[in-house]
Amino acid sequence: MSRLRRDPRAERAAQQIARSDGASPRPRYDRTQRATGGRPRRDPRAERAGQRVAGGVRPRYEIGQVSRGEGPVLAPRPQAAPEAVAPKILILEAPAFLIAVVPDAAGGRLSAHDRQVLGAARTLAGRDGGVVILAPDACEGIGSAGADRWVRFGDDAAAYDPAARAARLAATLGALAPRHVLFPESLDGGDLARRVAARMGAPLFGNAEVVAATGVIRPARGRRVEQRAMPGLLTTVAPDAVAEYGGPPREARLLDVEAASMAGRTGPILAATRIPADPATVPLTLADFVTAAGNGIRDLDTFRRLVPALRATPGASRVLCDAGLMPRQTQVGASGTVLAATCYFALGISGAPQHLQGVAGCEHVVAVNTDLHAAMIERAGLAIVQDAQTVMEALLRRLAVEADAGEQVA
Incomplete structure (x- = not known):
């Protein structure tokens, strides 16, 4: 289908303004009239007038606003806001085999x-296999x-009996019969x-940096050579060597395992208690x-009052350490200490490049700064654009209220 052919002379004649007296030394045209074809x-x-902000002695204009005036111009078609679509959960009804983690x-x-x-387990599972995690x-x-599957496996948080846990885990793996079992090399x-390898009598391939269905690889002899092998029953995966799973969420269906396979507590340890370290003295x-x-x-x-109230380890930027306001061992950054913390709470830190290098390994970063465009605000997963002094006082008041409520309940 072809569009209509334009007639420029007819469009020009339609835009001409006729004079009532009939005497027109020069022809006049109405440019605001829209032609029969082409762009308006x-x-x-009119666009500039539509961008003007009302009020004020000096004229101000909103540059981001585009106004076409009141002429006969086609209005832009309103675009509907994108609807939030929940991620689709992948369900694997009957996996051909299991990879345990x-x-x-x-x-x-x-x-x-x-x-x-x-993520390494999903690589080994492929499309047909399922990943079962043994988690509390x-x-x-x-x-x-x-x-894809979940087996409830865990001990009391305060208990520590590795021999008994290994015995229960070996019995659980015997009931599941997975093709491969992966552990973190921690x-x-x-x-x-x-x-578990000693109890089951199975070989263990430790510290694997490459995990694939065609083989696993680990460094040896000071990283001068590589050792390769086919994936066995038990393998440990090195940190920061394999990418996390980036696909859609899986079902994580709960699996029931025979109670007899989970029973049995052996070992010389009768009781154990975990004593948390003092955060103020932890490196x-x-x-x-x-x-x-x-x-x-x-x-x-x-x-200094907020840090123990939060049960956190104190840190500081290089500026405070150079000024002698904070100890040198508290300096965070490439020239100080590189962190591997789960959470980093930055108060009044703009985020110099060497400081950002020191917090690159932190899983969660919370930043408080008055500058919206500070580098630390951009790095943070949760940012509070406010004076750090005000935020600290508010936190102390909130922690005091919670502490009083806890004492009343006790």
Whole structure:
């Protein structure tokens, strides 16, 4: 279908203004009339008038607003707001085989290393296989991390009996009969994997940096050579070596395992209690929650009262350490201490490049700054554009109210 052919002479004649007296030394035309074809003619004066902001002595204009005036111009078609669509959950009814993952799940939550192990398991599972995670009750986000099935497996948070846990895990794996079992190569995960390997009499391929269905690879001899092998039953995955699962969330259906396979407590340990370390004395490299002060803090006494109230480890920017206001061992950044904390709370820190390098490994960053365009605000997952002094005082008041409520309940 072809469009109509334009007639410029007819359009020009239709725009001509006729004089009532009939005497017109020069022809006049109405430019605001829309032609029968082509684009509408713009009126810059009307657009500029539509951008003017009312009030004020000097004229002000809203440049981002585009107004076409009141002429016979086609109005832009309103675009409907995109509707929020819930992500579709993938359901695998009958997996051909299972890939088991035993995460650390410290505190009932998956760490970044645990999610990487789940990503490696999804690589081994492919389309036909399913990933089953052995996690405690309070573990969240296992479906979005790539788990198709979930077996409730965990001990009391205060208990510590690695031999008994390895025995129960070996019995559970015997009931599940997975094709591969993956552990994180961490302090707890690596120890548990080696205990399970000794109990089951199966070889363990440790510290794998490449995990694929065609083989697993790990460095050896000071990273001068690579050792390759086909995926076996037990494998530990090195940190920051495999990407996390980035697909749609999975079902994470709960699987019931025979109670007999979960029973049985052996070992010489009768009772164990975890004693938390004092956050004030924990080194920054091992701290889980760090609260740091920057040049925007005017009252360091309030900051020193807030840190123990939050049960955090104190940190500081280089400016405060150079000025002698904070100890040198609290400096965060490339020239100080590089953090691997779960949460980093920055108060009044603008975010110099060397400081951002020091918090690159933090999972969550919360920043408080008056500058909306500060680099730390852009890096933060949660940003509060406010004076840090006001936020600290508000936090102290809130913590005091919660502490009083807890004492009344007790």
